[in-house]
Amino acid sequence: MNWFDYNTQVVAAATALLGAAAGLAGCLLLLRRRALMGDALGHATLPGIAAAYLVSVAVGGTGKEPWVLLAGAAAGAIAGVLGVVLVRRGARVSDETAMAIVLGAFFGLGTALLTVIQASPGGHQAGLSSFILGHAASMVASDLRAASIVALVCVALVVLLTKELRLLCFDESFARVIGRPVRWLDATVLIIVTAVVIAGLQAVGLILILSLLILPATAARLCTDRFTVMLPLAAAFGAISGVGGTLVSSFAPRLPTGPCIVLVAATLFVLALLFAPKRGLFAQAAMGRAGGYRP
Amino acid sequence: MTSATARTPSDFGCEHSSSSPLSIHALTVAYDRRPVLWDVDLDVPAQSIVGVIGPNGAGKSTLLKACLGLIPIASGKVSVFGKPYEEQRARVGYVPQRESVDWDFPVSVLEVVMMGTFGQLGWFQMAGKLERAKAREALDAVGLADEENQQIGQLSGGQQQRVFLARALAQSAQIYLMDEPFSSVDAATEQAIIAVLRRMRSEGRTVIVVHHDLETARDYFDWVILLNTRVVAAGPTATTLTHEQLRKTYGGRLTLLDEAAQRMQKAQLG
Numbered sequence: 019m020n021w022f023d024y025n026t027q028v029v030a031a032a033t034a035l036l037g038a039a040a041g042l043a044g045c046l047l048l049l050r051r052r053a054l055m056g057d058a059l060g061h062a063t064l065p066g067i068a069a070a071y072l073v074s075v076a077v078g079g080t081g082k083e084p085w086v087l088l089a090g091a092a093a094g095a096i097a098g099v100l101g102v103v104l105v106r107r108g109a110r111v112s113d114e115t116a117m118a119i120v121l122g123a124f125f126g127l128g129t130a131l132l133t134v135i136q137a138s139p140g141g142h143q144a145g146l147s148s149f150i151l152g153h154a155a156s157m158v159a160s161d162l163r164a165a166s167i168v169a170l171v172c173v174a175l176v177v178l179l180t181k182e183l184r185l186l187c188f189d190e191s192f193a194r195v196i197g198r199p200v201r202w203l204d205a206t207v208l209i210i211v212t213a214v215v216i217a218g219l220q221a222v223g224l225i226l227i228l229s230l231l232i233l234p235a236t237a238a239r240l241c242t243d244r245f246t247v248m249l250p251l252a253a254a255f256g257a258i259s260g261v262g263g264t265l266v267s268s269f270a271p272r273l274p275t276g277p278c279i280v281l282v283a284a285t286l287f288v289l290a291l292l293f294a295p296k297r298g299l300f301a302q303a304a305m306g307r308a309g310g311y312r313p
Numbered sequence: 314m315t316s317a318t319a320r321t322p323s324d325f326g327c328e329h330s331s332s333s334p335l336s337i338h339a340l341t342v343a344y345d346r347r348p349v350l351w352d353v354d355l356d357v358p359a360q361s362i363v364g365v366i367g368p369n370g371a372g373k374s375t376l377l378k379a380c381l382g383l384i385p386i387a388s389g390k391v392s393v394f395g396k397p398y399e400e401q402r403a404r405v406g407y408v409p410q411r412e413s414v415d416w417d418f419p420v421s422v423l424e425v426v427m428m429g430t431f432g433q434l435g436w437f438q439m440a441g442k443l444e445r446a447k448a449r450e451a452l453d454a455v456g457l458a459d460e461e462n463q464q465i466g467q468l469s470g471g472q473q474q475r476v477f478l479a480r481a482l483a484q485s486a487q488i489y490l491m492d493e494p495f496s497s498v499d500a501a502t503e504q505a506i507i508a509v510l511r512r513m514r515s516e517g518r519t520v521i522v523v524h525h526d527l528e529t530a531r532d533y534f535d536w537v538i539l540l541n542t543r544v545v546a547a548g549p550t551a552t553t554l555t556h557e558q559l560r561k562t563y564g565g566r567l568t569l570l571d572e573a574a575q576r577m578q579k580a581q582l583g
Contacts, residue, residue: 049418178437185428189414195381195407196432196484197399243464245419 026268029154032162032169033260033279036218037230039169041256042176043214044235045249046207049187054117055208056231058102059095060215060224061121064128066094067149067219068135082145084161088216091149091224095212098124152223152276155267161220168217172210176249179206184245222276230256233283237290240297259283332395334359334488334519335380340389342372342379349375351543353389357488357536362514363521364534364550368563371541373523374410377490381407393488403432406486408477408494416466416473423461425476426451429483444483451482454512456505471502478509488519495524507533530554 047056070090071081079086098120106116132146157165176183185193186203194200211231218227234255238248263279292299333356340353350372357363365373378384380391382398393401406429426448427440434440452458455475460468465476474494481489495503510520510533524530530537530550537553539545539562546558 051415181431181434181439182436184420184424185431188418188420188425189409189428191378191383191409191413192407192428192480194383195402195405197402198431239419243419243466244421245424248419 023268026264028159028162029157029275030261030264032157032166033154033221033264033275034257035166035169035173035260036214036221037234037256037258037260037279037283038253039172039210039214039256040218040227040230041234041238041252041254042173042249043207043211044231044233044256045238045252046176046183046187047211047231048235048239049245050204050207052113052117053232054114054121055099055102056211056215057228058117058121058124059098059208059212060228061125061128062098062101063091063094063215063219063224064149065124065131066090066092066097066128067146068128068131069094071135071146072131084220087146087149088219091216091219092212094124094128095215099208099212148223149219150223150225151274152219152221152226154221154264154275154279157220165217165221168213172213172217173253175206175210179203180246180249183207187245222279226276226280229280230259230283233280233287234259237283237287240290240294243296255283255286259286332359333357334394335521336392336395337380338390338392340376340379340391341387342375342384343387348387348542350379353540353544355538355544355547357519357521359519360514360517361519361535362510362533363519363536363538364524364530365521365538365540366524366527366530366554366562367540367545371562373540374492376538376540377407377492377521377523380490381405404487406481406484406489408481408489408491410492411470411474411477411496413492416468418465420465421461422457422463422465422468422476423448423452425465426461426479426483429480432484447485448479448483451479454482455479455509471498474498475502475506478506482509482513486518489513489521491520491522493523493525495522495526495529503529527554527559 044056047053067087067090070087070093073090074081074083074086081087101120101124102113102116105111105119106113109116109119111119135146182193182198182203185198186200186207190200193203214231215224215227218230222230234252235248237255238252241251242248259279259282262282263277264275266282267273267275267278290298293301295301296305335355335357337353337355340350341348342350353376365376367373375384379386380393380398391398393405398405423445427444429451430440430444430447434444449458449461452461455478457472457475457479460472465473468476474496478491478494481491494506498506510522513520514535522534524533531554534550534554536548537550538547539553539558541562541564545562546553
């Protein structure tokens with residue numbers, strides 16, 4: 019694959035959109051202090067995918083139709099979110115604990131189901147493991163188009179709801195007092211995150227999409243003290259990661275696209291950590307010498 | 314029919330229980346079936362600064378939150394100017410406890426204060442010049458006009474408290490519920506805040522304040538609500554904030570009671 023090639027350009031465009039959407043969704047998770055929710059939700063897609071395969075085979079299908087598997091992933095994610103809510107209410111534990119419990123339980127279930135599938139006749143060819151690491155370079159045009167549309171809708175939703183989402187993340191009770199439907203806004207955030215995770219499953223895989231949610235958002239937070247700057251910056255970091263990762267993997271064809279995208283995102287994060295104005299390590303050290311910056 | 318003829322007399326500020334800024338009837342709130350507020354009945358007078366006073370765990374914050382619909386109520390009724398809170402949001406301002414938000418959040422002082430105007434804005438409507446002007450005016454009133462571009466985490470605790478007060482002012486409400494606006498502020502900030510509250514009162518607004526310091530209560534409030542799960546007493550400060558009523562409110566907590574008695578004596582002598 020080379021980067022003048024039409025296919026590479028299409029993949030780069032799709033992963034750029036996906037990266038931008040993931041950057042925005044990550045900001046919301048980070049600022050709502052639910053970073054682990056992305057993880058819980060992402061890991062919950064695995065048993066969904068495995069169960070969808072088993073059901074599809076049981077009713078006589080091949081178990082390879084992408085839409086069946088993605089529907090399973092979505093169902094798993096929704097079950098994961100409901101699981102978090104139920105555990106939090108039932109066991110009266112914190113958000114973080116509930117998310118950690120659901121994450122572990124669902125991922126354990128998913129791995130167990132995958133093992134069963136792989137041991138079954140035809141199971142090892144089912145290609146389910148590609149959902150774990152992604153396979154952007156071999157995605158077909160229609161899949162890429164679908165992922166792009168989902169990513170675009172997510173970006174549009176965040177842009178339209180910026181004012182409400184900022185209020186929700188900063189001061190939930192004030193949002194409720196002035197009559198904003200906080201539950202629906204929270205549900206919207208989760209729907210956006212779920213959509214990004216599902217859209218990214220095929221391209222970067224379920225483990226790496228979680229990094230793509232958090233890395234650009236955290237890097238953007240390091241660079242600015244403004245919500246209204248942080249969001250576009252995170253989207254830009256995500257988009258750059260998408261394009262950069264696709265190009266890197268097109269130059270080095272043995273490197274899969276998903277990990278390359280996340281490596282670019284991680285590089286951007288490290289650069290921000292070192293060189294960000296005010297919050298970067300170098301800036302902190304310089305200000306420490308100069309007499310201090312109140313964080 | 315003009316809007317003037319459609320008005321009821323209560324809109325012109327006549328004293329009547331149904332038009333009280335905040336009227337609470339038989340309110341009970343429970344956490345895990347343990348009552349936190351029990352059978353609360355109150356009619357808060359208009360154009361006054363009202364203190365909510367009681368020991369820790371007495372349900373003071375809970376009272377405010379129940380009035381604002383932030384926590385479910387087990388039974389009873391709350392009305393704001395004679396109507397349910399849901400219909401009167403635009404007339405109610407809120408100052409939450411300072412600790413309730415993350416001050417590291419990436420917003421500027423001006424952006425937080427502008428959030429006070431969001432209640433009057435539609436969903437997809439961006440805040441514009443009018444909202445900005447309103448927020449600046451509110452910041453000016455609390456003495457933070459020069460800090461509008463600071464990230465909120467860079468302010469001192471007292472300044473952060475005043476940012477919340479400014480956001481409430483930007484709500485342009487008629488009744489305000491404030492949860493410990495004086496907590497951990499320095500003396501100068503406390504004076505600045507009480508001056509703002511007095512000006513709000515002179516503009517005809519009602520301010521209800523959860524307060525801890527018995528020494529200053531007599532000076533600050535026109536009316537007090539002594540709360541300890543039930544309303545022990547509620548009425549004008551001069552006749553309600555007495556040693557006897559405080560003993561009932563803080564009853565059983567001997568050290569606290571002695572402390573309260575000493576403070577009362579000091580306040581009466583002073």
